[in-house]
Amino acid sequence: MKIALLGYGRMGKTIEQIALQRGHEIVLKVDEHSKSYDIKVADIAIDFSIPSIAFNNITNCLNNNVPVVSGTTGWLDKYKDATELCKEKNGGFIYASNFSLGVNIFFELNEYLAKMMNNLNQYKISMEEIHHTKKLDAPSGTAITLAEGIINHTNKKNWVLDVTNKDSEIPIVAKRIADVPGTHSVEYKSEIDSIDIKHTAFTRDGFAQGAVFAAEWLFGKEGVFTMKDVLGLK
Structure with a gap:
């Protein structure tokens, strides 16, 4: 082509x-x-x-x-x-x-986990993404896709950048560090344990x-x- x-x-x-x-x-x-x-x-x-x-x-x-x-x-x-x-x-x-093939599999895992966690209200959802310092937008498009995947299968209404006190929102922390191609993680945390899924890209x-x-x-x-x-x- x-x-x-x-x-x-x-x-x-x-x-x-x-x-x-x-x-x-x-x-x-x-x-x-x-x-x-x-x-x-x-x-x-x-x-x-x-x-x-x-x-x-x-x-x-x-x-x-x-x-x-x-x-x-x-x-x-x-x-x-x-x-x-x-x-x-x-x-x-x-x-x-x-x-990325790996990220698209991660998207599927994220939605599957969200369905499983939907009725377990004791778990609080949060997200973090890390990219190189030249990335212009925050949060990343990948993080937004992950958040939307969770929203589609839970009672969450929207995502917000950084912290939130509202149960209806998913907080996303966006970090910018030199030479990081892309790392995304989703955490479900309760008072007794946490469940985390994470994708880390080593290169572009x-x-x-x-x-x-x-x-x-x-x-x-x-x-x-x-x-x-x-x-x-x-």
């Missing part, structure tokens, strides 16, 4: 290496300083840009009949607009807060491999999909 990289930071460069190893061609490398480009030279686009330009990147792809995979977080207030445009244009679109390779795999899966398809579709987890 001819791939356009929308965002050419550390993730973009890692995706480039893996895509080339898998026999693909990188035809565009776009960052926030790029003036103009023709997205139509690409068969598919992979967007790991920044929150302020991700939506424009995605709509440009869909308006030009180029399927797009996006892993940029922090722009989801416009996610519905992107999916409606995709359907209108008969395009192909996948958004994921995290493309897992995210990049998943994004390239998702692009390969999406190529030639129409519709709005998630990593559950890609991995057959539905």
